[in-house]
Amino acid sequence: MIKIALAEDNSLLATSIIEKLSFFPEDLKFKFRGINGQDFLDKLEKDSNIDVVLLDIQMPVMNGIEACKIISEKFPHIKIIMLTVLDDEVHIFHSIQAGANGYILKDENPKILFESIIEIMNGGAPMSAGIALKALKLLRNPIEEKEEISIEKFDLSIRETEVLTLLSKGFDYKNIAERLFISPSTVRKHIENIYQKLQVHNKVEAIQKAGKHRLV
Amino acid sequence: MIKIALAEDNSLLATSIIEKLSFFPEDLKFKFRGINGQDFLDKLEKDSNIDVVLLDIQMPVMNGIEACKIISEKFPHIKIIMLTVLDDEVHIFHSIQAGANGYILKDENPKILFESIIEIMNGGAPMSAGIALKALKLLRNPIEEKEEISIEKFDLSIRETEVLTLLSKGFDYKNIAERLFISPSTVRKHIENIYQKLQVHNKVEAIQKAGKHRLV
DNA sequence: TATAAAATACGCCATTTAGCTAATTTGACA
DNA sequence: TGTCAAATTAGCTAAATGGCGTATTTTATA
Incomplete structure (x- = not known):
């Protein structure tokens, strides 16, 4: 039984989609609908026992792409299908960047919608015909995004940077100590300070943050 | 009537594919087969009244990707489907760069093959499940040409991949458990199995390896 | 429907990690 | 030469992690 939630501001469209889902009562369970990105996120916080979310792109307050970013960040286990009338490259590109797994048009019939949901649950990436083609074009000619890398300063000392590296x-404390010819206690202290400066609480977070800000 | 040509060095496989095509005599017409990229191009020069070509990737003399480049250059009206047993990102990426419109696995059944041909004729971009997903990953994280990506298969299950992600x-066991609605013990067991499969012994190594091989 | 694979779950135990406090040493530099 | 930041070391404690064994349930599939 696949648990589904929907974010769609237009009530008529929402009803139509929910009805399409209801064609498959054996396999799909519709749980709730948000009337915009923010409302949807609030509801998802309360009940995140969801397998697949269907996100409209054009919504007031918070659009589907913003919502997609947050969902894929906070609930990485949830599969996301963008549901839209638009099939322009910019939206497709941003949706994919935001972490969407599928991208299908709103006017697809119940069967297609159902098959897309099954496909996404099986690790696939359902896309309406035409969308896939545009995704391929994007691969051939990537849009150049002027990425805004936040140059936050964490003021790591030279030694701390060495330890972080x-x-x-993947070295443990003891190994790092051996390599730097210092005691494990010192390594621990450095790491403690690094965590303090990066505002993290474990190795993985520190490494992620370091990577994101190109510290290593 | 869609006119089709095939490039495939293995006679058995070629026969098998041609047989699959013969399931749809109303719609498909198989015209010729080349036994390698060069042979295929020679034949295509003589008869370029073709709608769709099916290209094997691994072929002697001239491989499918090279052939793809030349065909999409000289005969832009011809649609190209790469037909392969490989689904690694490097080949997918290069095929798309070379101008392929579709990318499907050799072991797909006649129906899928037929539908793929129809889809490509309608301007779509047929891809086997899994291929599309990898294409999406490429969009999120474009490949750096230089780095060698080994195509080791670690055979992680879907659940294991979720846990690894x-x-x-940076989530700890408890958090992962909460997000997947399973017990921390189960998470631990999954992680144990992941380490076993990846041949690593801690989180950081697992993440590194996963990243290197684009498992997540 | 029989079987295999995957997913689920616990317990025991040793090791590693993380947070806190405290103290000494070193090097730069004003 | 005195100050200050950085670097160094250690002990205490709690939490998280990793390895190994065992066992049940679910799912997929031959």
Whole structure:
């Protein structure tokens, strides 16, 4: 039984989609609908026992792409299908960047919608015909995004950077100590300070943050 | 009547594919087969009244990707479907760069093959499940040409992949358990199995390896 | 429907990690 | 030469992790 939630501001369309889902009562269970991105997220916080979310792109307050970003960040296990009338490259590109797994048009029939949901649950990436083609075009000619890398300063000392680098290589404290010819206690202290500066609480987060901000 | 040509060095496989095509005598007309890229191009020069070509990737003399480049250059009206047993990102990426419109696995059944041909004629981009997903990953994270990506298969299950993904986000066992609605013990067991399969012994190594092989 | 694979779950135990406090040493530099 | 930040070391404690064994339930599929 696949648990589904929907974000769609237009009530008529929402009803239509929910009705399509109801064609498959054996396999699909519709749980709730948000009337915009924010409302949807609030509801998802309360009940995140969801397998697949269907996100409209054009919504007031918070659009589907913003919502998609947050959902894929906070609930990475949830599969996301963008549901839209638009099939332009920019939206497709941004949706994919935001972490969407599928991208299908609103006017697809119940069967297609159902098959897309099954496909996404099986690890696939359902896309309406035409969408896939545009995704391919994007692959051939990637849109150049002027990425805004936040140049936050964490003020790591030279030694701390060394430790962080070794940490990111997968060495444990003892090994780092050996490599830097210092005591494990010192390594621990450095790591403690690194965590403090990066505002994280474990190795993986530190490494992720370091990578994101190109510290290592 | 859609006119089709095939490039495939293995006679048995070629026969098998041609037989699949013969399931739809009303719609498909098989015209010729080349035994390698060069042979195929020679034949195509003589008869370029073709709608769709099916290209094997691994072929002697000239491989499918090379052939694809030349065909999409010289005969832009011809649709190209790469037909392969490989589904690794490098081949997918290069095929798309070379101008392929579709990318499907050799072991797909006649119906899927037929539908793919119809889809490509309608301007779509047929891809086997899994291929599309990898194409999406490529869009999110374009390949750096230089790096060699080994195509080791670690055979992680779907659940294991989910756990690995969450692990890579920095969640601890308890959090992963909550997000997947399973017990922390189960998460631990999954992680144990992941480590076994990836041949690693801690989180950081697992994440590194996963990243290197684009498992997440 | 029989079987295999995957997913689920616990317990025991050793190791590693993380947070806190405290103290000493070193090097730069004003 | 005195100050200050950085680097160094250690002990205490709790939490998280990893390895190994065992066992049941679910799912997929031959």
